[in-house]
Each structure stands twice: as C-alpha cells, then as structure tokens.
Amino acid sequence: MLIIMALLPFLGALLPSLMIRAGRNACAIFTALPTFLALVILLILSPSVMRGEVLQAELAWLPQIGLSASFFLDGLGLLFAGMILGVGLLITLYARFYLSGEDPMGQFYTFLLLFQGAMLGIVLSDNILLLLVFWELTSLSSFLLIGYWKHLPEGRQGARMALAVTGSGGLAMIAGMLILGNIVGSYNLTDILQAGDAIRASDWYLPALILILLGAFTKSAQFPFHFWLPQAMAAPTPVSAYLHSATMVKAGVFLMARMWPVLSGTDAWFNIVTTTGLITMVLGALIALFKNDLKALLAYSTVSQLGLMTMLLGFGTQVAAVAAVFHIINHLTFKAALFMTAGIVDHETHTRDIRRLGGLRHLMPVTFVIATISALSMAGIPFLNGFLSKEMMLEEASHTGLFGSPSALPILATIGALLSVAYSFRFVVHVFLGPVRDDYPHKPHDPPFGMWAAPALLACLVVLIGVAPFLAEGIVTAAANAVTGADLHPHFKIWHGFTPALWMSVVAVVSGAILLLQYGMLDRVWEALPRPEAKTIFDHLVAAVVAGARRVTEITHNGAISRYLAIFTIASVALGWVAYSGGGLGPRTRDLLAVPLVVAVGWLMLIVATGYVVVNHHHRFRALVLIGVIGLTVSAGFVYLSAPDLALTQISVETVTIMLLLLALHFLPKVTPRESSLALRLRDGAIATVAGLGVGGLAYAFLLRDTDTISDYFIANSYEGGGGTNVVNVILVDFRGFDTYGEIIVLGIAGFLIFSLMHALLDGPAAKRLRARDYSQDRSHDRHPLMMVVVTRVLMPIAMVVGIYIFLRGHNAPGGGFVAGLVVAIALLMQYMASGFAWTQARKRIEYHTLIGMGVVIAGLTGAGAWLFGQPFLTSAYTYVHIAPVEEFELATAMLFDLGVFLTVLGAVMLMLYSLSRIARFAGETVNMEPMDYDPSEHVDDGKVKV
Amino acid sequence: MEFLVASAVGVLTAGGVYLLLRLRTFPVILGIALLSYAVNVFLFASGRLAIDKSPILAKYGEASYTDPLPQALVLTAIVISFGMTAVLVMIGLGAYLEADSDRIDIEDTEEDTGA
Known part of the structure; x- marks a missing residue:
C-alpha cells in the first residue's frame, strides 16, 4: 500500500501529457486522479499512524551499497504527505483555471505530478540514500516548473538560480548523509533515529551537521541562501503556491524535523539553527514590507516564516518542536491561500504591482474576503490559526536566551512579528482598501468559482483551526511525537491569560499598524538606504566562477594535442617509475634463448626500418613502405616465437592497413613540412627515448622472470571442453x-x-x-x-x-x-x-x-x-x-x-x-x-x- | 633473444611516441601504427618467449606449449587496432578536407591577432 502510494504520482505523471488531447478538463481530472487515489490510501492508513504505529514497506534496490527502496509512514510523514497530496489536489483545480489556452497544460501537470512524487518520496523514505534521490528530484522538477514559461528570461534565470542553490546544497547534504550513515553503520532512517547518542558523541558530528544543514537551509531559503526563492516567483502562481509556500521549501524544515532527535540538543545545533532562523525571520519580514510586487512580498514573507520554523526547531525543546509542527500546518493554509489570491489579482487586473492596485474590495468581494482572512492569520490576529502558533513561538522566545543575553531573542522575535503584521496589513490595505481606481491595466471582477474554490477552502481551514484549535491536536500530536520521539499531549488554547507572549503580540500588532500608517515615509528611507542586492552578488559570483573555470580550461586545454600527448607520456612514465621504485625486482628465473643469425638480421631490419621511418617521416610514401617492412618483420617474429595465429592475422591486417593508408595518402599532402624547431625535436626525442627505455626495460625485466598463468586450464580443457586443438x-x-x-x-x-x-x-x-x-x-x-x-x-x-x-x-x-x-x-x-x-x-x-x-x-x-x-x-x-x-x-x-x-x-x-x-x-x-x-x-x- | 624482443619493443615505442608528438596528422597515424606494434608485441611477450611450442594440441604424446592466452588477446587487439587506425585515418582525412590543413593543434588565433 505504502509503496503504491509513493509511486502513484510517478505512474500518473504520464497521464496528463496523454490526456491533454482529450481536452483541458480531462487533463486536469486525470492529474487529480492519481493524487486522489494516493490521498485515499493515506486516509486508509492514517488511523493506525494516529495511534502511534509506524508503517513500513521495503523493496531491495541496491543492497550492496545500502540503498533500498524502503518507505515508512509515521506521524510527521502523515502530516507532510497529507499536505502534499491535499494541496496538490487544490492546486490541480486552481491551475486548470489559471493557465491560459496557450500554455501547454499537459506538460505542466506532468511536471507537477513528478514534483509531487518526489516530494512524497522525501517524506516517506526510510533510507537516507533514497531520500537523497528524491531530494535531488525535487530540485530538478522544481527547475522545470519554475522555468515553465520558457519564453520569459526571468523564468529561465530564476529556474537556473534555484537549481544552482538548492542543487549545491543537495550535494553538501549527500556528503553529510554519507557521514551520518558511516557513523551509524546503516543508511536506514529508523536505525539512524535510534543512534542519536552515538552520532552526537562522534568526532564527525559537526561536519555532518553543517553539511546536512547546508542542504536544509538552501532548500528552505534560509539566510544567506534566501535569495533564490523570490527569483523563483517568475513561475506560474500555482507553482509558487504549491512549491514555494506549501511543500518544497518546507522540505528543509521537514529534514530538520526528521533529524531533530538525532542532531538537536547540542550547542552547535542551537547556535547555528536558531541564529540562522532568527536572522532569516527578521530580514525576510523587513524586505517583504518594502516589496511592491505582490508575489515578491509573499515570497519574502515565506522566507521569514520559514525562518520562524527553523528558529523553533533550533530551540531544541519539545514545546518548540510542537509549535514548529503546528506552524507548518498553519502557514500552509494561509500562505497557499494568499498566493492563490495574488494569482487571482494578477489574473484579473494583469498587474502584481501594489502601487497600481487598491480599492479592489468593491470589485472583487469574494477575493477580498479570502485575502483578508488569510492575511490577518499571517499577522497573528486572534481567532485565526496563525495567532495560535505565533503565540507559541513568542512564548518560547520569551524565555530563551541567545549568546548570553536573555532579552535579545524576545526583542528580535517581537520585531519579526511586528514586521510581519505590517506586511500582512499592507497586503490587504494597499491592494483591497482605499478608493476604487480607474487605471487598472484590466478591469477586474471575481473569477469563476473553480478558481476561488481552492483558496476559499483553505481560508475556511484558517478560521476553523483558529476557532477550534483542538481539531488540529490529533495530527499535530502524531507529528510532534514523531519528531521528538516523546509522548506528548499538547493542548491548544486561544486564551492563555496575560502571558508575556500576549503582550509581545499586542506590541507587535499595534506597532505594525503604526508602521503601515507611516509607510510613505519609511519607503523613502528604505529607498535611500544602500543595500546589497543578493541577485547581483549571485550573478557576480557565478560570472567569477565561470571566468575562473574558463581560465583553467584555457591553460590546461589549449587545443594543442601534441602537448597533451607529451604530458600524458611523461605522466605515464613517471607513474611507472613510482610503481617501480615502490617495489622490488624479484630474482631472475629464466634463461636467455639463443639468437640464430636469421633472427638477428630480422631484428636489425626492424630497428633500421623504424629508425628510417622516424628520421624520414617527412616523405610520407617512403615511410609508409617501411611501415610495411616493420609489420612483416613482426609477423615473422610471431611465426618464430610459436604464435602462428598471430602471424597470420598480423600479415593480413598489415596488408589492409597499408592499402588503407595508401588510399588516404592519395588525398593528403605527400610531404610533411619541417616546422618543429631543433629544441622541440630534441625535447620530443628525449620524451620518446625515456618512454622507449621504460617500456623496453619493463619487457626485458618480465621476460627474464616466470609468472603464474591461468592458461594451463585452457590447455587442459581446450579439447575436452571446447572440441578444438587450436x-x-x-x-x-x-x-x-x-x-x-x-x-x-x-x-x-x-x-x-x-x-x-x-x-x-x-x-x-x-x-x-x-x-x-x-x-x-x-x-x-x-x-x-x-x-x-x-x-x-x-x-x-x-x-x-x-x-x-x-x-x-x-x-x-x-x-x-x-x-x-x-x-x-x-x-x-x-x-x-x-x-x-x-x-x-x-x-x-x-x-x-x-x-x-x-x-x-x-x-x-x-x-x-x-x-x-x-x-x-x-x-x-x-x-x-x-x-x-x-x-x-x-x-x-x-x-x-x-x-x-x-x-x-x-x-x-x-x-x-x-x-x-x-x-x-x-x-x-x-x-x-x-x-x-x-x-x-x-x-x-x-x-x-x-x- | 629476450633482449632482442625487449629492445625491439623499446625502439618501436620510442619511434611511435616521437611520431605521435609531430604536428601533422599523417605522422601521428604512423606513430600510432608503430605504437600498436609495440603494444601488441609487449602483450604477446607477457606470455614469455618460446620456440616451437605452438599452442596447437599434439595428437600423440606429451608436449609442452607456450601460453595461449596472451596470443588470443593480441589477436583481437591486432584486428581492433586496424579498426582504430581506420577511424583515425578517416577523421584525419575529414579534418584535412574540411579545414584545408592537416595540423593537429588548434591554432591560438586570439594570441596571433593580439600579439
């Protein structure tokens, strides 16, 4: 069941491309079908997982290197799989209405299902090597999805940047995972999760931690790798909503949660993860506030929220882990809904520039309601789900010290929350409120039901969880227990009394609102401030790397084949010398064979002919004739030295080779011009002499010594086994x-x-x-x-x-x-x-x-x-x-x-x-x-x- | 005898390498031909030298044989090296006809114009 579920999206990925011929609706339905089936299987499996069982299934793949296609489903996997499949269904519906007639829809859905399968694979893998395979697959499929609009240069650049950043992070992670597997002696996740103490005590803990975190941070767009996510916004909005809010960027968070029992709890973990998360949270929120592109605003807010989750996981406490898991769900609901509303606004007005929008509440009332609910949840307003997890975050932050300072973390966390209130309000106020304008690029109105159904459903969830948080307790408990390995029973309440967290919340909401009122002034200050643009830095970095690579290529690979050959020859001889000087030469065990006069004459012929070819190779025809002489002498040598078959072959090959070369010579110049300088010829002569001495010496050395051979077997069995005497x-x-x-x-x-x-x-x-x-x-x-x-x-x-x-x-x-x-x-x-x-x-x-x-x-x-x-x-x-x-x-x-x-x-x-x-x-x-x-x-x- | 074979291999190798380092296609092809001889004889000699001990089983009586395995390997090597030479000749010929020059090195045009 588990394996079928994991494979369904891959199997189904071919359907949309085929079904597009039957129309766009059929295409969408056949995309939804495998997702829906997988979701049904998940629901069937879920009751036992909720009870705390762990389901496992295994297929041997490459057992020699410890790679097996083994899957397991625990609470965390259930949560993520549910998110991936559930949002996948909604996105399929939304994309059906979002994509225009010119877009190749079948291709889009195929990519989408590929991605979905890869993502599902990550959360279900029980083998870290398998997990790595799926991890890279998500990078690749997201590359295809971001660059889906191939005609847009931003799309192509964004896709390339995303692939470069997440791909190189993935490489680091491969190294980290291999170290981890080596420490434990198994690549099975279930084994690794049991071996937390051994891993934390290992000398290799820190390198493994850093490498794995590099993978997680790049994937989840943590500072300083956050810049690729906004660039990836060139993708169609369904992709942004699915990959860049709900699923793929959470893969890094998922991984940190997955590895939490093993890697967390040390100072290194706390310092690296908490600090990175904190910086990302504050910085992302700050940039988000000043973005004028709707999707860029949401992208940076996603960066900020991911930072929040990372920070929570960094705390290393069980309550924080619960909060992180809870926030994963909440963020999914409101952010996917927000992305979809942004897509609707873009679709209807033909612009995403906030400065050209405003007053849309009268024209698009449905969209306005959905957007407002989701944005307020993001701001952390009570009775919406965002409030609950943000409150938990602030509560945890209020009593966590960072680098010896008890107040730094609470203050920074409040600032982060404050900024997120400001940008959430801005999303609503500057887009939907205010007077109706008459200069929209396109006169907007609410989209068809199919397009707003998906975000509306998510908005309902936002309210539902916000009002009745106990509904989410079951799944959060299952997931949090899977993360922490403990038996927790968290209870979510809206009202905790007048806790520090509540006051921090109040401060955040009030100052956030004030901030937005002063937005005009702040924006001018922001524009005047110098700030590094991550994309430019990245571009310069790439350009520098390319230039460096080109320089190395030009030096080592300059088109002079003769030079490569010379280097190759010298290197071979040198290696041979190293091998020789590393060992010894055994005693001589064979006697020399006698040399009859005829043989000596033949040898002399060969030497003279070779010498002549070398000295007079400029006269190509003559050299060719003498090559023939050499070949014939070699054949004669084979006859003399008990190799009649070789002699026959050599003599006939000799004939055809000479014919071939004669034919070719007909079209080539008949003489080689003398163009090498004396020094060059001397150099080549020296190289050639050394090579000749080396090979000749080696041959002489082994000719005087006996060796073990397997040929006795052939001689003994040739007649009985093969039926021949030759x-x-x-x-x-x-x-x-x-x-x-x-x-x-x-x-x-x-x-x-x-x-x-x-x-x-x-x-x-x-x-x-x-x-x-x-x-x-x-x-x-x-x-x-x-x-x-x-x-x-x-x-x-x-x-x-x-x-x-x-x-x-x-x-x-x-x-x-x-x-x-x-x-x-x-x-x-x-x-x-x-x-x-x-x-x-x-x-x-x-x-x-x-x-x-x-x-x-x-x-x-x-x-x-x-x-x-x-x-x-x-x-x-x-x-x-x-x-x-x-x-x-x-x-x-x-x-x-x-x-x-x-x-x-x-x-x-x-x-x-x-x-x-x-x-x-x-x-x-x-x-x-x-x-x-x-x-x-x-x-x-x-x-x-x-x- | 051993010395003659070893020295022949050495001389053929040296000649082959020297021609390999020339700047035109035809000498390079000749160099590869010489090197093929050298390599084939070298491999063959790794079965050690023997006279009148062909690996053809005698019908009657006891006899000793030379090592047949290197011979089998070298036999196919001879045929394959012909195939390789033929491909090289064709490529060299093609390059000459296309570029009107049989130099094997790519000329560094940037340096030429820049200097």
Whole structure:
C-alpha cells in the first residue's frame, strides 16, 4: 500500500501529457486522479499512524551499497504527505483555471505530478540514500516548473538560480548523509533515529551537521541562501503556491524535523539553527514590507516564516518542536491561500504591482474576503490559526536566551512579528482598501468559482483551526511525537491569560499598524538606504566562477594535442617509475634463448626500418613502405616465437592497413613540412627515448622472470571442453567468447562510423574542395593494367578457397574467422584495385552493412542458442562427423560463432576501405566501363592502342 | 633473444611516441601504427618467449606449449587496432578536407591577432 502510494504520482505523471488531447478538463481530472487515489490510501492508513504505529514497506534496490527502496509512514510523514497530496489536489483545480489556452497544460501537470512524487518520496523514505534521490528530484522538477514559461528570461534565470542553490546544497547534504550513515553503520532512517547518542558523541558530528544543514537551509531559503526563492516567483502562481509556500521549501524544515532527535540538543545545533532562523525571520519580514510586487512580498514573507520554523526547531525543546509542527500546518493554509489570491489579482487586473492596485474590495468581494482572512492569520490576529502558533513561538522566545543575553531573542522575535503584521496589513490595505481606481491595466471582477474554490477552502481551514484549535491536536500530536520521539499531549488554547507572549503580540500588532500608517515615509528611507542586492552578488559570483573555470580550461586545454600527448607520456612514465621504485625486482628465473643469425638480421631490419621511418617521416610514401617492412618483420617474429595465429592475422591486417593508408595518402599532402624547431625535436626525442627505455626495460625485466598463468586450464580443457586443438581459437570462440562478441561489435561500429563520417564529409564543404582539386597528375596512365586484372581474376577463386580452408581448420589448426575474413577481404580488395572502384562496385551483390549485421546476429544467435538447452550464453556444443570422401571433421556451435566473426570482419574491413575509395569518386575519378584500360581484343593500328 | 624482443619493443615505442608528438596528422597515424606494434608485441611477450611450442594440441604424446592466452588477446587487439587506425585515418582525412590543413593543434588565433 505504502509503496503504491509513493509511486502513484510517478505512474500518473504520464497521464496528463496523454490526456491533454482529450481536452483541458480531462487533463486536469486525470492529474487529480492519481493524487486522489494516493490521498485515499493515506486516509486508509492514517488511523493506525494516529495511534502511534509506524508503517513500513521495503523493496531491495541496491543492497550492496545500502540503498533500498524502503518507505515508512509515521506521524510527521502523515502530516507532510497529507499536505502534499491535499494541496496538490487544490492546486490541480486552481491551475486548470489559471493557465491560459496557450500554455501547454499537459506538460505542466506532468511536471507537477513528478514534483509531487518526489516530494512524497522525501517524506516517506526510510533510507537516507533514497531520500537523497528524491531530494535531488525535487530540485530538478522544481527547475522545470519554475522555468515553465520558457519564453520569459526571468523564468529561465530564476529556474537556473534555484537549481544552482538548492542543487549545491543537495550535494553538501549527500556528503553529510554519507557521514551520518558511516557513523551509524546503516543508511536506514529508523536505525539512524535510534543512534542519536552515538552520532552526537562522534568526532564527525559537526561536519555532518553543517553539511546536512547546508542542504536544509538552501532548500528552505534560509539566510544567506534566501535569495533564490523570490527569483523563483517568475513561475506560474500555482507553482509558487504549491512549491514555494506549501511543500518544497518546507522540505528543509521537514529534514530538520526528521533529524531533530538525532542532531538537536547540542550547542552547535542551537547556535547555528536558531541564529540562522532568527536572522532569516527578521530580514525576510523587513524586505517583504518594502516589496511592491505582490508575489515578491509573499515570497519574502515565506522566507521569514520559514525562518520562524527553523528558529523553533533550533530551540531544541519539545514545546518548540510542537509549535514548529503546528506552524507548518498553519502557514500552509494561509500562505497557499494568499498566493492563490495574488494569482487571482494578477489574473484579473494583469498587474502584481501594489502601487497600481487598491480599492479592489468593491470589485472583487469574494477575493477580498479570502485575502483578508488569510492575511490577518499571517499577522497573528486572534481567532485565526496563525495567532495560535505565533503565540507559541513568542512564548518560547520569551524565555530563551541567545549568546548570553536573555532579552535579545524576545526583542528580535517581537520585531519579526511586528514586521510581519505590517506586511500582512499592507497586503490587504494597499491592494483591497482605499478608493476604487480607474487605471487598472484590466478591469477586474471575481473569477469563476473553480478558481476561488481552492483558496476559499483553505481560508475556511484558517478560521476553523483558529476557532477550534483542538481539531488540529490529533495530527499535530502524531507529528510532534514523531519528531521528538516523546509522548506528548499538547493542548491548544486561544486564551492563555496575560502571558508575556500576549503582550509581545499586542506590541507587535499595534506597532505594525503604526508602521503601515507611516509607510510613505519609511519607503523613502528604505529607498535611500544602500543595500546589497543578493541577485547581483549571485550573478557576480557565478560570472567569477565561470571566468575562473574558463581560465583553467584555457591553460590546461589549449587545443594543442601534441602537448597533451607529451604530458600524458611523461605522466605515464613517471607513474611507472613510482610503481617501480615502490617495489622490488624479484630474482631472475629464466634463461636467455639463443639468437640464430636469421633472427638477428630480422631484428636489425626492424630497428633500421623504424629508425628510417622516424628520421624520414617527412616523405610520407617512403615511410609508409617501411611501415610495411616493420609489420612483416613482426609477423615473422610471431611465426618464430610459436604464435602462428598471430602471424597470420598480423600479415593480413598489415596488408589492409597499408592499402588503407595508401588510399588516404592519395588525398593528403605527400610531404610533411619541417616546422618543429631543433629544441622541440630534441625535447620530443628525449620524451620518446625515456618512454622507449621504460617500456623496453619493463619487457626485458618480465621476460627474464616466470609468472603464474591461468592458461594451463585452457590447455587442459581446450579439447575436452571446447572440441578444438587450436587453443588460441578455442579461447576466442569459446572460453572468452563474450569478449570476442564484444570485439566484433566494436569493429562493426567502427565500420559504420567510418561510413557515416564519409557521408557527412561528402555532404559538406569538403566535397566542393575535393571536386575543385586536380588529382590528375597523380594518376597513372595505365590505371587498370591488363596483367593485374587477369591475375586478380585468377587469384580470386583461389583466395576464396584459401579463406574457406583457413576458416574451417581454424578450430584445430592456425586460422579461424578473423584471419579468414581478412583473407577474403584482401581478395575482394584486389578486384577493386585492379579494375577500379565503380566497376567492381557495380558487380557487388551484398551490401557490406548487411554482412556486418548478419555476422553480429549469427554470433549472437549462436550464443543465445545455448539458452534453449538451459545453458549460459555462448556455451558451445560439438560433435564429429565423417562424410565419405572427406576426412573426419568436427561440427561445433563454436564454428557458427566463428562464422559470425568471419562475416563481421569481412563486412567491416570492406566497408572501411569502400568508404575511403568512395571519396575518390568525388575527386573526379572517371568511371571505366571495361574491367581494364586496354582491351587486347580490340583492333590495333599504327602501333597505337585505342583507349 | 629476450633482449632482442625487449629492445625491439623499446625502439618501436620510442619511434611511435616521437611520431605521435609531430604536428601533422599523417605522422601521428604512423606513430600510432608503430605504437600498436609495440603494444601488441609487449602483450604477446607477457606470455614469455618460446620456440616451437605452438599452442596447437599434439595428437600423440606429451608436449609442452607456450601460453595461449596472451596470443588470443593480441589477436583481437591486432584486428581492433586496424579498426582504430581506420577511424583515425578517416577523421584525419575529414579534418584535412574540411579545414584545408592537416595540423593537429588548434591554432591560438586570439594570441596571433593580439600579439
């Protein structure tokens, strides 16, 4: 039940976007549906929670890191879940009428439900890692909601700022939560809540506290992070009412309440939280008084009220915690109603500027009544719910000392209350009272019932709780007991007698009213005072960070690849040296093998060729030829050193690589200009020498020493388990088949990549450049020589047979899919070389893309076939068959897999070279209709051949 | 023999790194080719050197074999390094055709005009 409830908003989030096609009403109804269902579930669950039970549900998610999708519902969770879902329903209704026809409503409701789900997740999570996930989700979804009106620059900026501030706070909180989890040894909230003493005694308590509070303060817009909330007011009003008064900004308060039994009760907690809350309360109220934008006024008042709750939690006493919980409910009712009325005023008059409003009570009587009730509650007038919790706050403040001074806190709290009276009155007086004006941007009247129904309901609650506070006792008790972990039975009364709190209240209301009477004068003073603008500071800060990041990037990442490579090489060598000097070298255990003369000559060839390539790399063609020499020497070395498979592969890869590079060289400059200075060359030479010595030394060191190898297993099981005597091939297609499968996919992707690069290239300006360039001098007069055409035609079937032979014997003797694919590719490439690209292309029947695809599919299906027999992926089976004229041979599923390898290699190699040679067509290569340039059957006269 | 292989790996690495640090695409591609040889031989040599001990199981009698595992790894590495070289060649070619220059470093235009 609990899990279903937590997931309902997420599941429902897709509905609005789909249902918007059925009309705006259907869309709103289908948004309300999941919310309503979740609320019903909550109501079903609530009686047992009210009795003090804690409901739990768990789904394992990533148990390895202590993350599980576990939820629990206690009094605090019940309170918040009820608020989130209840206000969610009201907001859905309100938004239906608030959003205009041009706004994409489906999108709005989807975002809203996403946010609702994330918020619900926070209050229900029993795992702090899960809580963090939801925490970040609220930041993200609120980003989407604040920036909902994408066309407004303020909306985008506000959304970005909110994300930056709350997101970075969230990062701090992740660190804090991880510390907490480490102290306790569990990430389960229920475990952590039991371990309060251990946490407070830990050395890591203070860092964890500060980090978690950073997360809570940024989310709940506490000073000095308060500035993002007013900026977020660019959001549509339903969002402001929902996120920025009722739910999201309370997530920080919720978290502090949640962690209250564990973290509170220390001096650090008291000093940090109380002071921050107090400053925020007074400062927010002060700024709110002087704001002319209705929503900005409400935003700063929210900041101030959040400060009040924070301060109460900071006190660390149980009564204060009760007051905080009570105020959460009261603030929700009057502030959401106020935001909605502000939205109505904006909607009707087309302005939110208080200076252009006034006298609306005659034009919008219903709205006036709702606004007045809510605002008076915010001011703390008796018989309205705001009075009750504010009274409790003042009572607590009156006997709490701060930093050794007994009177500082009561005085400041009274000032905060006084200012909040002033701005609450201002909201009513300057908007609704006074003479009716005739210069409203739009003639206002009361909105349709659907729009004022939601705030009216909330206003009713304000009065109801205000008159009969015992109605709220049940839920507040349940929540407060969950916060404090104690068994409290608070009783709310309107009349407490002539307590200090009452006198503070009286002072606040009277002076608040006087303050408003003198508003004109105060406003002038305020305007004249210099005051730091948080947004500007934030913008400067962001700009400075961006500039700093750019400077670092420019220094470290300046576009000189050769420099990165040099740094990389030096760093690798240095790391190798560190590793070497940290350990020792074991004794030498292997004897040197003898060096026959032929081998020494081969070695010499390799060294000389490498040296020549390095010294004469400016002549690209010559260097390329010598690369071929090196490759062939390496292949010969493989043959000599008992690696026939490697030799076969190396020699065929060598061939295609050289062809590829030759093709590319055709379009590139033929010589490299000498542009490096001598110093640069010496530097590079030194780096290269050091790297070479390092790698060579390492190789020499391990060649003289034995090592443990796992290969004995392969040799022992190759025949019995894999059915082949060529151990290397059996490893490739059987033991390590998964690796091979991955490799051929990579190769196939490389083929496609080259193909699409070629296409992108030929569609761009490069194609024009290619056409303009003249390659005719490079061209041979005898491009398709008779001898070559004839020889390649004769060789073709032979090469094919060789390829098939190599493929078939691969399992038992050197060969296999890789080599066979390369050999067949070379045979085909020779046709291209002999008769030209276009001529050969026209005679091709199968697309190379298809080959790659078929290869991967065959290999994959072979592997998956093992599933049919209940075996893991790529388990091979084999048998021996004997067909009369042929020798006994083996049929293994591994061979089918090797067929896949063969096809992929063939397809990829062909696709790569095909792509390169297609460029030649663009470079103005002519197309020959005949396979060769000279047709020997044609008539010859004058000793000249007709072309 | 061991010395020859080790020194060949060292020389190939040094040559590869030197060419890698050049300023034009083609030498860099050649450098990568040399480095691929070096790396492949290096990996292969980690199975230790052996002569006439191919990892092909003998039908009759006892025989000793060289380590087949590095060979299997290197075999695929050779093929993949071809694929990588091909992609690099294509990118280099594309860059040359698009920019009409085969330099690998981005020129610092701001500094050029500012100085």
